[in-house]
Amino acid sequence: MKKLFVIFFLVSNSLHVYAIQPLTNYSFEELLNDENANHFVLEGCVSLYSAITELTKKKYPELANEFFEIANTIYPYGIISLSKKNTISYEKAEKIFFVNVNNLTNEYIDEMNRNGKKNGSYFKGSFLGDDLRFCHEVTKLVQSIVLESLGE
Secondary structure, X not given: OHHHHHHXXXXXXXXXXXXXXXXHHOOHHHHHHOHHHHHHHHHHHHHHHHHHHHHHOOOOHHHHHHHHHHHHHHHHHHHHHHHHHXXXXXXXXXXXXXXXXXXXXXXXHHHHHHHHHHHOOOOOOOOHHHHHHHHHHHHHHHHHXXXXXXXX
């Protein structure tokens, strides 16, 4: 019965429609103090990096690899954030986070392709460029917090 519930939860969660929202609506202070904001931004950044990886891997494999590595750098912190936010095990959060990121990545890919057709660029005329810069700063912040905690 428990396995059936988990499968139902994952399937119903994967059917959830994800809407891309600007990540820059949050401040760094909110990320440090609000677990919901922290999770939302980490999930969004991993998804944005993953979308860029997918869209660039054929033509620019080295660039795609860099975005893949950046996404994987913050991926575990998104899982930890979801686990804390929902008070669930890391393993359960990992499964949910994977599905959420996959769905959101597809939304980013669709949005970037639409924007590319409209403006000749994935980012021009869209909030996605600002989000990418914001995610870069978030990634640096996460890395510095982790390094700082290791030094204590």
